Amino acid sequence: GWSFGPAGVLNKMKAILSHVGAWAPMPEQKGLTKFLGQSESINTYFTHFKAEVEERLRRIYEGFVQLKGEGFAVDAVAPEAAIYLTIKIDLAGKKTAEGKVLASQADVTAYLLQAAGLAIVPFYAFGASNTSPWYRLSVGTCKKEEIDEMLQKLKAALGQLS
Numbered sequence: 001g002w003s004f005g006p007a008g009v010l011n012k013m014k015a016i017l018s019h020v021g022a023w024a025p026m027p028e029q030k031g032l033t034k035f036l037g038q039s040e041s042i043n044t045y046f047t048h049f050k051a052e053v054e055e056r057l058r059r060i061y062e063g064f065v066q067l068k069g070e071g072f073a074v075d076a077v078a079p080e081a082a083i084y085l086t087i088k089i090d091l092a093g094k095k096t097a098e099g100k101v102l103a104s105q106a107d108v109t110a111y112l113l114q115a116a117g118l119a120i121v122p123f124y125a126f127g128a129s130n131t132s133p134w135y136r137l138s139v140g141t142c143k144k145e146e147i148d149e150m151l152q153k154l155k156a157a158l159g160q161l162s
Contacts, residue, residue, distance in 0.1 A: 012126075012127050015125045015126065015127075016126060052144070053083055053139060053140075054079075055144060056139035056142050056144060056147065057079035057083075057085055057139055058079065059144070059147050060085055060137065060139065060142075060147060060150075060151070061076050061079055061085060063147070063151040063154075064076035064085075064087055066151075067151070067154070067155060070155075072155070072158045072159075073089070073091060073094075073158075074087065074088060074089050074090070074158070075087070075088040075090075076088065083138055083139050083140040084136045084137065084138050084139070085136075085137045086134060086135075086136060086137075087120070087134070087135050087136075087137050088133050088134050088135070089108060089120075089133055089135060090133035091108045091111070091133070091158075091161060092104060092105060092107070092108055092131070094161040095161065095162050096115075096161060097160045097161075102161075104130070104131075105122050105124060105130060105131060105132065106122075106130075108133070109122050109135075112157060115153075115156075115160065116153040116154045116157035117150070117153055118137075118150065118153070118154055118157075120135040120136065120137045121135060121136045121137075122134075122135055123135060123136065
């Protein structure tokens with residue numbers, strides 16, 4: 001669709017729209033209509049899918065709670081639904097091992113991607129203040145087998161800051 005208005009509003013709309021899925025292809029739609037009539041298969045699939053998502057959310061949440069308990073400037077909101085975990089990584093003002101100051105949340109986000117391989121979406125992409133240390137972490141593409149390694153990399157990256 002089309003929109004026009006103040007640049008600030010349009011930029012926020014674009015940010016939100018970038019996280020909305022595209023249209024499903026016609027063959028997928030037709031196949032799905034046949035599958036929807038198989039309620040036992042659907043229930044089996046969703047039971048498994050929900051358990052997988054819940055395990056990922058729980059394990060990452062518990063990892064953040066442990067990191068917080070170890071004194072790192074992180075936090076997380078206990079998961080209740082969705083495929084996202086709300087996390088807080090409050091590192092603005094910290095200094096990297098190379099001596100670079102993380103002066104902004106954009107610097108923090110870039111550091112986490114570079115040092116820990118962690119791709120997260122800052123809440124300012126959804127209209128929060130540019131100084132908000134809160135992020136959205138998706139577990140949709142996360143493999144269970146990689147969670148421990150991801151948390152170890154994050155801990156190592158956090159441990160390099162002063």
